[in-house]
Amino acid sequence: MNFLDTLWLIPMFPLLGAALMMLLGRHQFLDPQMKNSSVGHHHHHDRGHDQDLRPRQGPRWLIGPLCSGFVLLSFLWSLGAVFAGRSEQVLFTWVAGLPFPAFDGRMVTLTADWGYLLDPLSAVMILMVTGIGFLIHVYSIAYMAHDGGLYRYFGCLNLFVFFMLVLVMANNYLLLFVGWEGVGLASYLLIGFYFKRKPASDAAIKAFLMNRLGDAGYLMALFFLLSIFGTVRFTEMQAAPHPLLPWATLLLLAAAIGKSAQIPLFTWLPDAMEGPTPVSALMHAATMVTAGVYLIVRAEPFFRLTPEVGSLTAAIGAASAVIAASIALVQHDIKKVLAYSTVSQLGLMFMALGVGAYWAALFHVVTHSFFKAQLFLGAGSVIHALDGEQDLRLMGGLRHQMPQTFRTMFIGTLALAGWPGLAGYFSKDSILTSAWVASPVLFGAGLFTALLTAFYMGRLLFLTFFGPYRGDQNIHESPKRMTVPLWVLSIGSIGAGWFGTPFAGWLGATPEPHSWAIMVASAVVAVAGLGIAYHFYLRRPGTADRWEEGVAPVARLLRARWYFDDLYELIFVRGLARQGGDWLSAWDRRVVDGGVNGAGWLARKAGDISKWSDTWIVDGAVNLTAISVKLSSFPVRYLQTGLAQGYAFLIVLSLAAMAGWYLLRSA
Amino acid sequence: MHYVAVSLAMLLIGTAGLLTRRNIVIILMSIELILNAVNINLVAFSKHHGNAAGQVFAIFVIAVAVAEAAVGLGILLALFRNRETVQVDEVDLLKW
Numbered sequence: 127m128n129f130l131d132t133l134w135l136i137p138m139f140p141l142l143g144a145a146l147m148m149l150l151g152r153h154q155f156l157d158p159q160m161k162n163s164s165v166g167h168h169h170h171h172d173r174g175h176d177q178d179l180r181p182r183q184g185p186r187w188l189i190g191p192l193c194s195g196f197v198l199l200s201f202l203w204s205l206g207a208v209f210a211g212r213s214e215q216v217l218f219t220w221v222a223g224l225p226f227p228a229f230d231g232r233m234v235t236l237t238a239d240w241g242y243l244l245d246p247l248s249a250v251m252i253l254m255v256t257g258i259g260f261l262i263h264v265y266s267i268a269y270m271a272h273d274g275g276l277y278r279y280f281g282c283l284n285l286f287v288f289f290m291l292v293l294v295m296a297n298n299y300l301l302l303f304v305g306w307e308g309v310g311l312a313s314y315l316l317i318g319f320y321f322k323r324k325p326a327s328d329a330a331i332k333a334f335l336m337n338r339l340g341d342a343g344y345l346m347a348l349f350f351l352l353s354i355f356g357t358v359r360f361t362e363m364q365a366a367p368h369p370l371l372p373w374a375t376l377l378l379l380a381a382a383i384g385k386s387a388q389i390p391l392f393t394w395l396p397d398a399m400e401g402p403t404p405v406s407a408l409m410h411a412a413t414m415v416t417a418g419v420y421l422i423v424r425a426e427p428f429f430r431l432t433p434e435v436g437s438l439t440a441a442i443g444a445a446s447a448v449i450a451a452s453i454a455l456v457q458h459d460i461k462k463v464l465a466y467s468t469v470s471q472l473g474l475m476f477m478a479l480g481v482g483a484y485w486a487a488l489f490h491v492v493t494h495s496f497f498k499a500q501l502f503l504g505a506g507s508v509i510h511a512l513d514g515e516q517d518l519r520l521m522g523g524l525r526h527q528m529p530q531t532f533r534t535m536f537i538g539t540l541a542l543a544g545w546p547g548l549a550g551y552f553s554k555d556s557i558l559t560s561a562w563v564a565s566p567v568l569f570g571a572g573l574f575t576a577l578l579t580a581f582y583m584g585r586l587l588f589l590t591f592f593g594p595y596r597g598d599q600n601i602h603e604s605p606k607r608m609t610v611p612l613w614v615l616s617i618g619s620i621g622a623g624w625f626g627t628p629f630a631g632w633l634g635a636t637p638e639p640h641s642w643a644i645m646v647a648s649a650v651v652a653v654a655g656l657g658i659a660y661h662f663y664l665r666r667p668g669t670a671d672r673w674e675e676g677v678a679p680v681a682r683l684l685r686a687r688w689y690f691d692d693l694y695e696l697i698f699v700r701g702l703a704r705q706g707g708d709w710l711s712a713w714d715r716r717v718v719d720g721g722v723n724g725a726g727w728l729a730r731k732a733g734d735i736s737k738w739s740d741t742w743i744v745d746g747a748v749n750l751t752a753i754s755v756k757l758s759s760f761p762v763r764y765l766q767t768g769l770a771q772g773y774a775f776l777i778v779l780s781l782a783a784m785a786g787w788y789l790l791r792s793a
Numbered sequence: 794m795h796y797v798a799v800s801l802a803m804l805l806i807g808t809a810g811l812l813t814r815r816n817i818v819i820i821l822m823s824i825e826l827i828l829n830a831v832n833i834n835l836v837a838f839s840k841h842h843g844n845a846a847g848q849v850f851a852i853f854v855i856a857v858a859v860a861e862a863a864v865g866l867g868i869l870l871a872l873f874r875n876r877e878t879v880q881v882d883e884v885d886l887l888k889w
Binding site: 763764766767768769770771774775778 | 811815882884886887
């Protein structure tokens with residue numbers, strides 16, 4: 127079998143799973159309403175109870191393995207295709223010649239195929255999406271076992287994998303946009319999975335709306351690109367300087383900022399942690415949020431031609447990296463720490479993109495996806511064990527009860543912190559090296575972020591697994607189906623760094639030669655961060671609180687998350703929404719209601735006129751006819767007596783008269 | 794000559810009956826008399842001229858008369874069921 131000819135099957139498998147689940151799931155894989163199903167994650171205590179509640183049980187156990195199987199198939203297929211080489215496959219012409227006025231007045235024709243492109247960039251992405259996606263599917267089987275709506279969960283997860291594959295495999299910007307919107311939809315559905323909880327549905331809406339801002343940028347960028355190049359197909363676009371090109375790249379950057387949760391659109395990502403933890407791992411850490419990075423790498427030729435947009439990218443990335451990392455320092459929710467860490471790491475990737483180190487960014491995408499997925503799943507395992515508890519202050523000492531989770535989390539933490547030799551070290555080092563070449567300020571920001579990262583990850587690890595236990599739950603290690611994916615991801619977290627160089631070669635760029643000084647500095651910073659965390663939270667447990675009092679204004683700033691949410695609340699929610707509400711209500715009352723009432727008044731007046739004309743003109747004409755007939759027939763009509771014999775008499779008389787006249791004349 | 798005289802007599806008797814009698818049944822019978830007066834005339838002149846067309850015509854008239862009698866009696870029945878009368882001067886609503 128030729129894998130390259132059947133490229134279209136790769137996204138097809140998860141789509142099949144999604145269709146199965148969403149169309150038939152409710153009935154075929156009956157999932158009866160379970161007690162408290164939407165309130166929390168875990169219901170060990172009422173599991174026995176649940177079984178009594180189930181009226182009839184469909185093959186519920188089949189859902190997870192089935193959907194995981196589809197993703198596994200997809201992964202194996204991708205593996206086959208990737209090793210078979212490069213390919214571009216057009217399935218059918220999707221948009222056939224839509225005439226379109228360009229910005230400079232020319233008419234361009236929008237033609238877009240439904241086609242898949244397999245090049246090194248998309249190869250890396252599809253392997254990552256399907257591989258990590260599969261592990262997270264497997265993990266979810268155990269993690270979600272006690273939740274209701276399992277078919278919905280796995281259906282959405284498969285749908286997400288499908289759209290993500292469309293996104294990274296698309297051979298043109300229009301099809302990429304389909305995947306782009308699709309992952310946004312899947313993200314919305316999964317963040318709001320526990321839709322009966324108000325914060326979850328709010329978070330889903332917030333994520334969707336903030337992504338929308340970026341999507342608007344994408345759409346405009348699409349029109350710009352179409353105007354400039356007359357095509358949206360990657361392979362047909364020959365990058366060349368053009369006066370409109372900076373706008374296109376700027377708007378692409380806006381799109382990437384929305385999807386990858388960078389300043390100023392990053393506030394949706396921490397809120398998205400309301401979704402189930404495996405979803406956070408898959409979409410809001412490992413794959414979907416990297417779509418922004420993917421987009422910029424894909425649009426690399428345009429970014430190269432517009433260095434000013436590149437500088438902006440780097441600045442935004444550096445700011446996001448430092449600010450998000452600083453917020454992560456003071457978060458108490460284990461998932462929020464990881465969420466801000468994700469924003470921060472994505473910021474590092476953007477920084478790399480901004481300075482032109484596309485391969486370094488992609489490298490970090492891959493290594494980050496391994497250890498961030500692993501950390502999230504580990505956090506999920508902890509939350510699972512603590513029956514839904516997410517507060518770091520109520521954890522501690524878990525390393526004895528959960529040795530598997532602890533070991534994998536330990537590896538993930540070291541990888542993210544940049545411990546020499548693990549994945550994060552190499553990719554972060556690549557970024558720092560590129561940043562050093564571009565600007566010492568960016569390098570400083572990157573190094574500072576690395577220090578903060580090591581510190582907050584150390585804090586997370588020490589507060590969770592070391593010291594005395596501060597909660598009151600009955601702790602147990604998670605089942606094998608959850609720990610095995612963790613171990614598989616550990617392999618990536620340890621080893622992915624050593625494959626650093628291939629990306630550089632595949633993307634046709636030459637990486638900066640590794641500088642020993644930077645490597646040593648990076649290692650020192652990582653170890654120092656972990657060491658400070660050890661001192662703060664383990665050796666002298668009170669130190670952190672004393673420091674917080676010492677720098678109270680800074681601590682307040684960090685706890686308030688740099689006031690981003692408050693600012694948006696003030697400007698958009700309170701300012702625009704409320705003021706806008708007043709305007710809208712005035713508009714409703716005056717214009718819309720006015721229009722409706724005016725139409726009513728008009729109809730009534732028209733009715734009056736019509737009634738008048740009916741009475742006087744139509745009826746009048748009919749009556750006039752009748753009256754005129756009555757008048758003009760005045761004497762004659764009295765011959766009509768109604769007596770049949772009278773008429774007969776007249777007939778006879780007339781006949782007699784005619785006969786008489788005839789006889790007289792002939793005689 | 795006698796044929797014509799008989800025919801004329803029947804015509805006049807029929808006409809008188811038609812104009813003077815109030816009972817619709819009698820009126821219908823009078824109409825039959827008139828029609829048959831015509832028939833006698835037709836047959837007589839047919840014989841006189843040696844032309845069979847007149848006799849054929851008479852047969853047609855008989856057929857039409859039968860139909861007319863049937864329709865007339867039908868109307869009469871309907872009228873009687875509604876008005877309980879067969880007097881023609883009591884049926885005079887259709888006027889002016």
